[in-house]
Amino acid sequence: MxxxxxxxxxxxxxxxxxxxxxxxxxxxxxxxxxxxxxxxxxxxxxxxxxxxxxxxxxxxxxxxxxxxxxxxxxxxxxxxxxxxxxxxxxxRPTINNIEFDGNKDIKEEQLSESLAGNRIVVGEPLDKTILKNIENGLTEFYHGVGKYQAKVEVKVTYLPRNRVNLKFEFEEGDPASVRQINIVGNTLFSNDELLSVVESKQDMPWWRFWTSDRYQKQTLQGDIEKINSYYLDRGYLRFNVDSSQVAVSPDKTSVYVTLNVTEGEQYKISDINFVGDLIGQEEIIRSILPLEKGQLYNGALVTFTEENIARLLARFGYANSKVRTIPNINDDTKEVALTISVDPGKRVYVRRIDVKGNANTRDEVIRRELRQMEGAWLSNDALELSKERIQRLMYIEKVEFDTAPVPGVDDLVDVGFTIKEQPSGSFNAGVSYGSFQGLSFQIGVEQNNFLGSGNAAGISLNTNKYQKGVSLTYTDPYFTLDGVSLGGQLFYSDLDYSRASSNLEAYNQKRYGVGGSIGYPINEYNRLNFGGNVSVNKINSINEYDQLRHFRAVLLDARNPDGGYNFTNYELSAGWMHSTLNRGLFPTAGRMFSLTLRATTPNSDLQYFKTQFEAQQYIPLSRDHQWSFRSKLELGYGNGYGDKDGYDYTLPFTENFYGGGQNLRGFENRIIGPHAIFRGANVVPGVPDPIGGNSSFPSDPVNDNYNVSTRSIGGNAMAMLTLELITPTPFLKDENRNSVRTSLFIDAGNVWDTEFDINRYANLVQLRQDNREPLLVDYSDPGLIRASAGVSVQWISPMGPLTFSLAKIIKKYEGDLQENFSFNIGTTF
Known part of the structure; x- marks a missing residue:
């Protein structure tokens, strides 16, 4: 008590x-x-x-x-x-400052965001009970990525007026490596075969420095799924990973992974049935079904089937469909009957489409490329096609879209397209002086998105000692609402190389004219283009060479041999283009074919045609398209048609194809292909004249001599091939990835003259002033292939496209001049 x-x-x-x-x-x-x-x-x-x-x-x-x-x-x-x-x-004390020290695997931005979620923010009161949980959570994260030696400690420093500074100190340590992966219970497939499909690697030798054997918990979980899929794709429907153990070595530098599996037996598909609403498309669904009765069960094909059906339903507006496969397993017969359940849900319609991010481009320019319409049902195919079409515009760098449900309504969505623009043209201007060109002035603007209208416009003015020129171009790609384009051009040029004594192709040409074009879309991927122009030409002071004999015969007035070559051409053109490229500039997937034919009309002073074909293919090698393979083929051929006074028309030398420079990197510009041949007569002595002088006469033409120019005059046929491996650009941020491209390339090709006859010079003597002049070869031979390899960097800069190339010649012939480094403005390969 x-x-x-x-x-x-x-x-x-x-x-x-x-x-x-x-x-x-x-x-x-x-x-x-x-x-x-x-x-x-x-x-x-x-x-x-x-x-x-x-x-x-x-x-x-x-x-x-x-x-x-x-x-x-x-x-x-x-x-x-x-x-x-x-x-x-x-x-509680107020947080005055937060500091991080020693963190490498986790960025400060990620840490700050995570702390903010726990109300650990500067200016907020500090709840010290949370700090221990944060320390444990960070330590657990490091263990998950294989850093078992990691330590995280939060130091609190108290300040006057009830304030504190927080310092998070990290000791990350080295990651543990996977020393060994053991799979127990497998008899059908060996350890090596199964480990070849997983991402985790074990005990890699030092020279395999590009492959990591670092242990990561998430990677292991993904590898278990890959092994499971490996068996399911081969019919082992009862396969199971019974357990997994990860043992850490005492020094925490290595881990040993053990997987215990049960393989089971193979199962075949006995039947395939559908339940649910197939929206009247059962025939199409069955036609695209990759599964068949009697075949081994394949998990990948089952998943592919579900995705294909969902994608088909989305084309008809059923964006929220649910497709799942229910297996009915018969363990006695080792068969499985598949029941594919299809629930299309409600058809979804688009209420509104918003476009944002287009600061320079007008809304209607973007909207006219859309194939998803407001008020229509939502179609994933239409959305993807809209994205592709917008992204093919030369002034658009990136396009993304998203769908947002309309609040309170289960069958309406709003679609938003987010645009990232890029420089849509190029600008150049300058004044310079050189001993060869004299005073030079140039200004030029090319704009593929003129004033945000989506129209292409260009003006260029240039003048120097040898050249004067001006040109105006304008194209409206949507002259009509259904995509008919209309364009036009005016041009004038005055080239005067007659004073360039060292240039064996010296001539003077004045040219002016006007032209127009119109284009018709056939479908989303094909287009026809037609055009015509009139050009007036005058060429004189030309340094005559032998390949001009037909050109000279059909144009030159025998009564006025010094009058030059004056001709007016009326030219018509037709072209076809097919493109599935995913972007206008720097594509990474898709293909492009183009075929063009230009020909002068019979009432022109020169009768000729010229056709060109180009094919490009991009194959992405990685999901993010940072690695991609590109192939490009260019073919060209031109010639004259008809004759005059017994002489056949030929392709004018001003229309020739050239090789070297941009289309054959590593070679100097216009160095590949036929060279000019200057034929001269030998002289024999004659009878002395009455005043005691000596006379001479040209000998028989069979005794002529000739020399060959150092540079190519081009040819009427051309073939070029480029193989390119597109790689990530080192030290480049992700936001700049679409404006800079790095690639490894191989270029090969040749330019030749189908009308050249080397037998004309078989019995003549070649004179060579020095070793720079090449020996004569058969310029009609297409087999004289040149090749080069190197690396290229292209940048879509605010001033226009810039290209830097470093190349080494693999195959060349005598007279070919190399150019290891090249720099170009205003074009991309």
């Missing part, structure tokens, strides 16, 4: 401070002590009673929980002095 009385006395004494009896009392005053940052009113607002209210000890205990819930206090005590309630509070 004495002990009970003593305990009761102690309880009563304690209750006078912080524990109250159950009797109630009326609060006459509330006092709060210890506030520094928190306002008194804010603290009182969190109390469940006011002055004048009747309270009990339960009410007071509930008030403590309420104050703690506000998140401002570390310690709360309540006392009673008569009918006055006194709260003594200790506020």
């Amino acid at each position: 004495t002990i009970k009385r003593l305990v009761a006395a102690i309880l009563l004494a304690t209750g006078s401070h912080s524990v109250f009896a159950e009797e109630s009392f009326i609060v006459q005053d509330i006092q709060v002590e210890g506030l520094q940052r928190v306002a008194l009113g804010a603290a009182l607002n969190n109390l469940p009673f006011n002055v004048g209210d009747t309270v009990t000890d339960y009410t007071l205990s509930r008030s403590i929980r309420t104050l703690y819930g506000a998140g401002h206090f570390d310690d709360i005590r309540v006392f009673r002095d008569g009918n006055t309630v006194i709260y003594r509070l200790r506020e």
